[in-house]
Amino acid sequence: MRTDIRNLGVKAGWKALTEGMIIAGAGTSREFNTxxxxxxxxxxxxxxxxxxxxxxxxxxxxxxxxxxxxxxxxxxxxxxxxxxxxxxxxxxxxxxxxxx
Ligand code: SF4
Ligand code: SF4
CATH class of the missing domain: 3.30.70.20 (Alpha-Beta Plaits)
Structure with missing residues (x-):
């Protein structure tokens, strides 16, 4: 299963986290209000x-x-x-x- 990194954030549950060693997308802060x-x-x-x-x-x-x-x-x-x-x-x- 691939993780949709747009669903990740401070309130994301553990099921939304990226599986170990899988890079789901390029690093960017566009999708996150850091x-x-x-x-x-x-x-x-x-x-x-x-x-x-x-x-x-x-x-x-x-x-x-x-x-x-x-x-x-x-x-x-x-x-x-x-x-x-x-x-x-x-x-x-x-x-x-x-x-x-
Ligand atoms: S406070 Fe820091 S991060 Fe914010 S606009 Fe100024 S230099 Fe940039
Ligand atoms: S806020 Fe200050 S440093 Fe920035 S453009 Fe205006 S005068 Fe210059």
Missing amino acids: GEWSTDKPVFLEEKCKQCLLCVPVCPDSCIPVVDYKRGAFDYGHCKGCGICVKSCPFGAITMEGVE
Whole structure:
């Protein structure tokens, strides 16, 4: 039996797990919201942003898209809340807040 990896997640039961030594599909985070366990999240303060794009390449999870040469909204589905983007912004346009 082949495991459908799209059914795997935090709430998957043991019967849904991949059988030993079987690789059911290529590694990807597209199907999984790996940021759902984050305890902190970055908040974009658009009025302070100068569009320097320094925050974009430092995100280890590629959660800051560029749309029409401007930085887009955070991808909270994959953001880990590490805060690296906050440190990289020279204009204070990103702050952190706790997830409720
Ligand atoms: S580093 Fe700060 S100012 Fe630059 S694009 Fe990112 S949020 Fe905007
Ligand atoms: S907090 Fe970390 S994971 Fe989230 S957008 Fe910033 S750099 Fe990326």
